[in-house]
Amino acid sequence: MATEKHYSEMNENELRSEIGVLMEKARKAEQMGMISEYAVHQRKAVLVQSYLVDPETIVPGEIYRIEGDTGVFFQVDYLKGLFAWGYRLGGEKAIEALPLAMLKDVKSGK
Incomplete structure (x- = not known):
């Protein structure tokens, strides 16, 4: 086996x-x-x-688009492993973790 x-x-x-x-x-x-x-x-x-995302590209304090959730943005507080911890903007400010691959740079439109 x-x-x-x-x-x-x-x-x-x-x-x-x-x-x-x-x-x-x-x-x-x-x-x-x-x-x-x-x-x-x-x-x-x-x-x-x-696992294919370089964690150095995700910067705490920055805002990212959430892949698959059009018009929703996520502010990263800190990284831990494969997850970015933070909160969705315009929401209840409840802290949550999203996989790094779900975060897309707002500035470059990627």
Whole structure:
């Protein structure tokens, strides 16, 4: 039996391959109407994508767009692992953590 690698041990090509596998599983689950399974694969893919994000590009105190949540912005307070902790602007200012891959730079439009 082959032992599975942790995502933290994978190189960029292996991570990209895993993202492709997860997105394909999500697509199939969606086609079969298994919405909760679709959501699990989508979230897992976002976490794997976070391993490809350089944490140095996420600056505490800065504001970022949230991928998949049009018109919503997130102010980062601090980073811990693959997550940025902060709060959504215009909301209740409840602290929450978002995977790094969900944050997109407002200034460059990326």
